[in-house]
Amino acid sequence: MPRILAATLLVLLATGPLAALAATVQVAAAANLAAPMKAIAAGFQAATGHRASVALGSTGKFYAQVRNGAPFEVLLAADDETPARLEQEGLGVRGSRFTYATGRLALWSAEADVVDAQLAVLRQPPAGKMAIADPRIAPYGAAALQVLAKMGVRDDWQPHLVQGENIGQAFQFVASGNARLGFVALSQVMSDGRIPRGSAWIVPPGMHAPLKQDALLLSPGANNPAARALLDYLRSDAARTVLRSYGYTF
Amino acid sequence: MSFAADDLQAIRLTLELAATTTLVLLVLAAPLAWWLARTRSRWRGPVSAVVALPLVLPPTVLGFYLLVSLGPQGWGGQLTQALGLGLLPFTFGGLLVGSIVYSLPFAVQPLQHAFEAVGRRPLEAAATLRAGPWDRFFHVVLPLSRGGIVQAAVLTFAHTVGEFGVVLMIGGNIPEQTRVVSTQIYGHVEALQYTQAHALSAAMLAFSFAVLLALAMLNRRSTRVLG
Numbered sequence: 001m002p003r004i005l006a007a008t009l010l011v012l013l014a015t016g017p018l019a020a021l022a023a024t025v026q027v028a029a030a031a032n033l034a035a036p037m038k039a040i041a042a043g044f045q046a047a048t049g050h051r052a053s054v055a056l057g058s059t060g061k062f063y064a065q066v067r068n069g070a071p072f073e074v075l076l077a078a079d080d081e082t083p084a085r086l087e088q089e090g091l092g093v094r095g096s097r098f099t100y101a102t103g104r105l106a107l108w109s110a111e112a113d114v115v116d117a118q119l120a121v122l123r124q125p126p127a128g129k130m131a132i133a134d135p136r137i138a139p140y141g142a143a144a145l146q147v148l149a150k151m152g153v154r155d156d157w158q159p160h161l162v163q164g165e166n167i168g169q170a171f172q173f174v175a176s177g178n179a180r181l182g183f184v185a186l187s188q189v190m191s192d193g194r195i196p197r198g199s200a201w202i203v204p205p206g207m208h209a210p211l212k213q214d215a216l217l218l219s220p221g222a223n224n225p226a227a228r229a230l231l232d233y234l235r236s237d238a239a240r241t242v243l244r245s246y247g248y249t250f
Numbered sequence: 251m252s253f254a255a256d257d258l259q260a261i262r263l264t265l266e267l268a269a270t271t272t273l274v275l276l277v278l279a280a281p282l283a284w285w286l287a288r289t290r291s292r293w294r295g296p297v298s299a300v301v302a303l304p305l306v307l308p309p310t311v312l313g314f315y316l317l318v319s320l321g322p323q324g325w326g327g328q329l330t331q332a333l334g335l336g337l338l339p340f341t342f343g344g345l346l347v348g349s350i351v352y353s354l355p356f357a358v359q360p361l362q363h364a365f366e367a368v369g370r371r372p373l374e375a376a377a378t379l380r381a382g383p384w385d386r387f388f389h390v391v392l393p394l395s396r397g398g399i400v401q402a403a404v405l406t407f408a409h410t411v412g413e414f415g416v417v418l419m420i421g422g423n424i425p426e427q428t429r430v431v432s433t434q435i436y437g438h439v440e441a442l443q444y445t446q447a448h449a450l451s452a453a454m455l456a457f458s459f460a461v462l463l464a465l466a467m468l469n470r471r472s473t474r475v476l477g
Contacts, residue, residue, distance in 0.1 A: 060440030129340055134423060137440040162340045162422030165436065173422065177322040178339045 022049040023226035028062040030078035031168035032185035050226035058166035073221025079139040083216035096217035101248040103211035104186035105203040115199040128180025131173035143208035144183035186247030260434040268410040271349040283361035313419025340422035348416040356405040364398020
């Protein structure tokens with residue numbers, strides 16, 4: 001028994017100073033970051049010793065929660081408007097806002113040969129459902145409508161649209177086969193720079209308003225070193241390499 | 251308080267869904283509740299547990315299973331396609347199936363308790379008067395279970411109106427087809443349209459209170475009649 005106590009004390013002494021330096025940061029991250037955030041959080045912890053505790057969701061919901069006192073310290077939004085608004089409303093730290101990535105849109109089907117390079121699937125009479133994120137809420141959904149309009153097929157496809165409350169749900173509708181195809185975030189279907197499943201068309205960035213995704217240091221995190229460290233880490237080459245492999249650009 | 255056109259549409263759709271669910275579910279739940287009230291089978295326990303599952307499962311679990319099983323690769327989706335019904339997710343029919351599963355215990359349990367309370371004696375008395383089994387059910391059991399039937403109907407209706415997680419999973423948020431009040435409120439909140447969210451939420455609150463108050467008064471009256 002004394003030996004166990006001594007060992008415990010030793011462990012506490014050894015890790016104590018480290019534990020005091022290492023902090024946890026509460027992150028509210030856009031749903032399209034689901035896959036890369038795992039790798040980024042792991043890299044962040046390895047590089048700094050700090051831990052990132054990540055909640056994924058839609059940016060509009062995070063906005064409502066932050067305004068009502070949610071303890072999030074860093075917001076990684078799916079757009080650039082929400083962080084700007086929070087900053088103006090005094091809920092974020094002034095001057096901490098920056099664009100951490102620009103998202104890419106993909107038209108994707110879980111089946112092979114549905115989405116072809118010539119995009120005949122969009123020009124032919126619509127078949128099946130097309131999933132998008134709710135365009136009132138999600139920038140990826142609004143961008144999807146812009147692409148359909150630009151191709152001149154929006155009216156044809158309008159009756160075939162189904163909406164997920166965020167891009168994660170739009171992806172789920174397509175992945176489960178309930179929607180034959182859909183506009184998803186490239187990050188959801190790409191890993192290691194390629195798209196392993198189904199068929200896809202990566203939408204050229206010029207076809208819709210840029211999907212700038214901004215980060216903001218929220219007021220509860222103003223004095224948390226881990227929060228500032230995470231924002232720094234997002235600018236690092238290590239983080240950008242991860243984001244790039246999921247199709248984000250800078 | 252005034253509502254925009256799309257809010258009114260969501261309200262209309264919600265009421266349609268709740269009414270249809272209630273009608274279908276009362277017809278389906280009555281024989282099931284009758285069997286549960288009378289049987290001594292060893293299957294009674296497992297069947298009761300399955301009926302009660304929606305009470306404890308998160309609606310997202312139900313919604314996720316429905317989405318997968320009713321999809322093109324799921325057994326439910328293959329069945330509906332073989333029957334020529336097409337795929338149910340993102341349709342009113344899909345929401346109806348989801349609501350029936352989701353509100354099942356709210357219909358079965360009050361009916362079951364009402365049937366149990368009837369007991370065997372009125373049925374035996376009716377049998378000695380040569381009433382057949384259907385006759386006994388419709389002319390003895392149902393009138394004596396009136397309170398339970400009303401309770402089942404009201405609870406099913408109200409619970410379906412309050413449904414959210416299942417609809418979010420299998421609805422697809424299509425105006426006039428699958429956009430109900432709860433998902434509409436959620437959309438308003440997400441889009442920062444707090445005024446509209448407040449109006450619909452207040453209406454929902456008033457409705458729910460009225461339903462529960464009506465139920466409480468109904469319960470008091472029926473106990474007074476019995477006592």
